[in-house]
Amino acid sequence: MLRDGSEGTRRSDDASARGADASHPNTERSAAVTHASPTGDQRASDGLATPHPSGPLSLIRLSAAALAGLKRDELLSVLSDIERLTNRLAGYRAEVLGALEVLNESGVAPDASPHLSLRDAAGVSERDARRMLRAAEKTREHETVLEALSDGDINAAQAETLCDARVPEPVRAKLVAAAAGEDTDATRRRVQRAETEHSVETPIERFERQRAARGAGWRRDHEGMLRLWAKFDPDTGAHVEAALEALCREYWIDDKQVRNGRRTPAQRDADVLAYALAGLTYTDADAAAVRRLHARASARSDNLPDKAHDPSRQLPPAQISVLIGLDALRGQTDEMGLTDAGVELPPEVVRRMACDAEIIPIILGTPGGSADAGRSRRTVSLWLRRLLVARDRHCRWPGCHEPPSRCDAHHVWHWIDGGPTNLDNLVLLCHRHHHFLHQHGHKMIPQPDGTWTTIQEPEAGPTPTPRRAKRQARAP
Structure with a gap:
């Protein structure tokens, strides 16, 4: 159970007493995570900062037998306590790393390689040590974010998202307050909306910054497995993702027919990359899927004399749908376009992409054709x-x-x-x-x-006709 100096016991006194009781079945295995802060006078005399108001941390570890006796809600509550303590420790770590940085810059304890010192102290990899230092530095730059993290109200991923948000500081403070009651994905969506509404940069400035931040790499792990990572700007990423997803969907169509031993989504994605990068297929079904994909691309190229299909490419260029308003496409507004993968693109980029025969602009605000196939066909065109x-x-x-x-x-x-x-x-x-x-x-x-x-749905009986959703604007 989680306890701290300012909030007191988060569980009932009875539960706390059971956790601390020597007769508890977990007594011989229990471990407490504690943080004993010096007194204010001691810290003042040492020239250190005042202790964080959240005070000491404590988490009582329950044995497997004790956990087995808890109900679902109680187990979820324990998990909540664990995550809250983890968040607070992340905030504490950022402050400790800040103190080390002050010593380094002052010359009192110079350190030519802080990430190596952190690697040795924490037992993490050099790569993770660099990442932890960068995250801690960003967190310390925004006091409201550091305070929320140190109080356990947000997690480290939320903290990094909030620090990276390109919005005015008053808006960031509101985002931090809202993040305390939501998950990481919700925080990222909220930040994305706030950047659109309050961004301190234009859409094209943002795109150029993202373009400059591109990167990729690969390395072998301890088992000899090759690990890849890459980061692309939204424009390049849209083309790469569309090409990969096209083959992934072909593989998925075949995988759906497999009853036993079906590969996982991660394995399917790995097989897609193996073909995209090295032209490797491991089964006859995958080879057939590749042939189907190239056949469709060739058919499209036959109808486009100005854009012949290049058979030397491993993956043919895939069609990309971009949703954008008519005014934005005409250059009258800065409204962002949205690809079918959910990626936002500046209107200038969408206008350039629209010259590509593989780009399908879906323009809102204009009259459209029929969106009804009725009972004539089951599949969606x-x-x-x-x-x-x-x-x-x-x-x-x-x-x-x-x-x-x-x-x-x-x-x-x-x-x-x-x-x-x-x-x-x-x-x-x-x-x-x-x-x-x-x-x-x-x-x-x-x-x-x-x-x-x-x-x-009920086990038997007729299926009611669904209520018709609000009709949307049609594309031409």
Whole structure:
């Protein structure tokens, strides 16, 4: 259980007494994480800062037998305590590293390689030591972020996101306050919205900064496995991701037919990279998937005399859909474009991309064609899927934000039960939630505010006709 000097015991006194009681079954194995701060007078005489108001930290470790006797809510509460303590320790570490930096800069204890000293003291890798130093430095630059982290209200990932946010400081303070009650993904989405509304840089300035921050690398781990990492600007990243996702989807189509021994998503992504970088396929099914992908690319090139397909490329260029307002495309506003992978692009970049035959602009604010295939076909056409992506933008399962490139078009009123294939009867669901919905008999229900909820379908009885969602603007 987590306790600190200012908040007191977060559990009941009875639970705390059980944890500290020598007769507790975990007594011989229990371990307490504590932080004994010097008194104010001692710290003042040593020239150190005043102790953090949160005071000492304490976490009582329960034995496996004790944990087995807890209910689900109690176990989740214990996890919450662990994470809160972890967050506070991250804030404490940032302050300790700051004190070391002061000694280094003052010349009292010069250190030519602080990251190596941290590596030796903490037992982490040199790479992780550099990352920890950078994160601590950024956190100390923003007092409100450091305070929230040291109080355990936010985690280290949230702290880094809030530090990187390019917004005025008053806006950052509000973001920090809001982050205390949400998860990391929600904080990142909130920061993204705030940057759009309060950004201190123009869209093209942001793009140029992102372009300058590109990088990649690879290394071998202790088992000889090759590890890759890469970071691209949104424009380049959109092309790379679209090409990789096109082959990944072909592999997924084949994998869905496999009952036992199906590869994991991570293994499938690794096989996609193996082909993209080295032209390697490990099964006949994967080789056939590659041939299908190249055949479609060749068919597109046959209809585009100004853009012939290059057969020497491992992966053919994939089509990218970009959602953008008509005024932005004309250069009248700075509204960002949105790719089908959920990536924002400045309108200047979208206008340049629109000259590429592989770029499909989906323009809002203009009259559009039909978005209704009725009962004539079960599968969703490419055109209808683009309209669906323009409307939903990500997986619509409550709380999920997987990008459209990893989503399926799901019939709300099942096609086999008479449901039509039109925009109002479709919703984007990621592969995981689409499978979960069908496996466990859930149903997607649209809400008036544009969100969706799920219900458990009854075992028998007719399926009700879904309520028609608000009609969206159509692309030309």
